[in-house]
Structure formats: C-alpha cells, structure tokens
Amino acid sequence: MTDFSAQSVQFAWFVVDTSTMMADTLMKGILALDADTVQSNRVPSPQMPFLSSATRVEGKLKYTLNVSPGRVDLFIQPAADPTDGLFPMMDAQHAFASVIGGLERKGSLSLPNVYRFAVVCAFLDAAAGLEDANVAFFKKVGLPYLAGATDQDFSLNLRKSIDEPRVEMNRLVRYSVDLVQQLEMIAPASGFANLSNSRLIRELYFLRSTIDVNNVPTNSVFFDGCQVLAMAKAFTEEAANLHRMRNIGELA
DSSP states (O other), X not given: OOTTEEEEEEEEEEXXXXXXXOHHHHHHHXXXXXXXXXXXXXXXXXXXXXXXXXXXXXXXXXXXXXXXXTEEEEEEEEOOOGGGOSSOOEEHHHHHHHHHHHHHXXXXXXXXXXXXXXXXXXXXXXXXXXXXXXXXXXXXXXXXXXXXXXXXXXXXXXXXXXXXXXXXXXXXXXXXXXXXXEEEEXXXXXXXXXXXXXXXXXXXXXXEEEEEEEEOOXXXXXXXXXXXXXXXXXXXXXXXXXXXXXXXXXXX
16 A cells, blocks of 8 residues: 555535536536536526536546535545455545646636635555554554554644745644444345344454645635646645654644
8 A cells, every 4th residue: 555545535616606617517627538427407596506516437536526506526536446445545646646737737717716725635544453553543643552442533733824825724634543344244034134144254444544735715815727726736735745744743
C-alpha cells in the first residue's frame, strides 16, 4: 500500500447560483471527459431547483459530479474491480492531478462566483490487528499508548493563512480506528437468514485518516478562475502534507 492510498477524494465548490449548471457539462469542462451516465430532475422549478449527477469511469478511477443548490461536488473513488479485494484503494496524488490538470485547461472557468472550496480525503492504512491499529492511532495523535482502548476518535482543526489567493484555511484532521467484519449469512431450512445464523469470515482493522481542507468564507470575496485553480493546488498540496505527518505535533 503506497503512502497515498486513498479510499476517496472529494472536491467541493460552493457557488452563488447553480440553477443553470448541468453536471455533464461541468464534467466536460473541468475534466474534459464525457459522462457515461447522467441523471437530472426533468422539470426545474423554484421549489425543485435543477439537480443533476454525472458519472464517468476512466481507467482505474470513477468520477461522480453532483450539482445541488449552491454547490458542486466531485467525488473520486476507485473503479469497481473484483480483483482489488474488499477495499480497493487509489493513488490520491493521481486523483489530485486529474482535477488540477482539468482546471489548468480552463476548466476553472466553468465555476463562476465560487466563495468557498474544500478538498476532503479519506485514507485507510491497514493494520495486522486491533493492537497494531491502536499503536498507529496513538502515535498519530501524540498520546501514550493505552492497552485495550476502544472507540478511538480524535479530531482537530488548526487554521493557516495563504497568500494566493489570500484566504484562511481550515485544516481539519480526524483519526479513528475502524473495524470491518466480513460475515457469511447462513440461511436456515425455513425462514430468512439473520445475524444469529452467520459465520465470521475475517476481521480487518484500519487506521482511518480524514483530512478536510477548506477556506473560511467571507461575505464579500468571490474567486475567479485563476484563484479557483490556485486554491485547488494549494489545498491538495496541504492535504498531502497533512497526510505525511508522523504525528499531530507536526501540525503547524
């Protein structure tokens, strides 16, 4: 598993008006990709503003772009592949580059009147068992190891200012220990299968790292295409740096 094996990456643009935006058009403008599937409400109205969703599988990545009132969300996940096991991963840097490259090709001009932007990443680091996952968790949060600890969940936000564009970033990091169980449901001779008729196949432990980098919104600042691109570069770089941290004490 590489240093940047990610379960998902999300780009979110908060805009003043999405009433005329269409998901497949934005996907073409931002990523230079035609959508494989498109869904939308057929008759937009003030009570039911224009909603749309477009998906595209490109190589080993699946892109899903959603337009909802006031925001555009682009989700990137590993494309479904049975050979990748239960929890397929992707290279987050490759996912970042696919969007940055699209924005550099004037895709940022497809997103007018952006006032807030966010990059959210979910990373999973497999552990040999609960103890190994706990050791990794306490190392990340900079606390002494506590044997037998359960329900670990830690989050912290530390703001940071950048110059181009001049914004203040929220840098939210969250760590938790996740357990996933694979069960085989055994159907009884009569009736339905239930958890009492199941067999544990295996347990998998992970250290989950969630990183959310976003700008603190103001009431008067709207970003142009160059600034949208600059924020995407700065925020993805910051997300990568946050994931590289050996422990929370390096957050500065």
